[in-house]
Amino acid sequence: MAFVLDEVVPWGRNFEEYVAMFALAPADLERRILGCADGPASFNAEMHGRGHRVVSLDPLYDASPDELAARIDTTFDKxxxxxxxxxxxFVWQNIRSIEHLGEIRRAAMQTxxxxxxxxxxxxRYVPAALPELPFPDRSFDLILCSHYLFLYSEQLSADEHLTDLEEMCRVAGEVRIYPLQALSGVPSPHVEPVVAALGARGHRAEIMPVDYQFRRDSRTMLRILSGAR
Ligand SMILES: C[S@@+](CC[C@H](N)C(=O)[O-])C[C@H]1O[C@@H](n2cnc3c(N)ncnc32)[C@H](O)[C@@H]1O
Known part of the structure; x- marks a missing residue:
């Protein structure tokens, strides 16, 4: 049975997973990073604890801490x-079992x-939503977007992906997206047309291997270098 969620759910990954999903080098951690659709991930909190600054954006941040905790609880069981x-x-390697998955997701969301x-x-947490980012042109060096674009390929059209990515390219010189699989587990049908359209608009988009895999065969990210504006 395919993995089906009727809405984009709040679900959070941790610092180590962000580093692996986006092939972040130590020098990347010093850059001005915006996490788009960061939800209840602990990347921002853990980066802050390590002395780095990340800004995270998500419509979820409109909610109060109590509401957020309640929504996370409801999502967790689902x-x-x-x-x-x-x-x-899934590939049960770094994450060893369903129980281990539950433990590390709970820990990340508690953090x-x-x-x-x-x-x-x-x-550091900005309540806002794509397709509009409330930041000036090139106010960040790097945007990371985990488990939103391409994952929700049924909910978001190729045109909506392109609009979101153009907006990200306005705000940062570089954008990285992971995963490139849709929620059903198949490669997102939007990747190819979106990569072609970005190229035609003066951006350089390439699919790169990453040293992260939890969903089977999900070992690539999209890296976009924004064209000159
Ligand atoms: C599955 S969670 C991923 C969270 C985090 N990036 C991670 O990988 O752990 C998807 C997130 O996308 C957010 N989201 C939904 N619509 C959005 C939009 N229009 N703009 C930005 N984020 C959105 C949701 O609120 C949710 O927190």
């Missing part, structure tokens, strides 16, 4: 049930929740 049903579609009030106050 996603874990789906993961259990679809356990053959996010603990950091959220202070981070919101400090402007």
């Amino acid at each position: 996603v874990m049930t789906q993961a259990h049903r679809n356990r053959d579609t 996010f929740l603990a950091d959220f009030p202070e981070g919101l106050h400090a402007g």
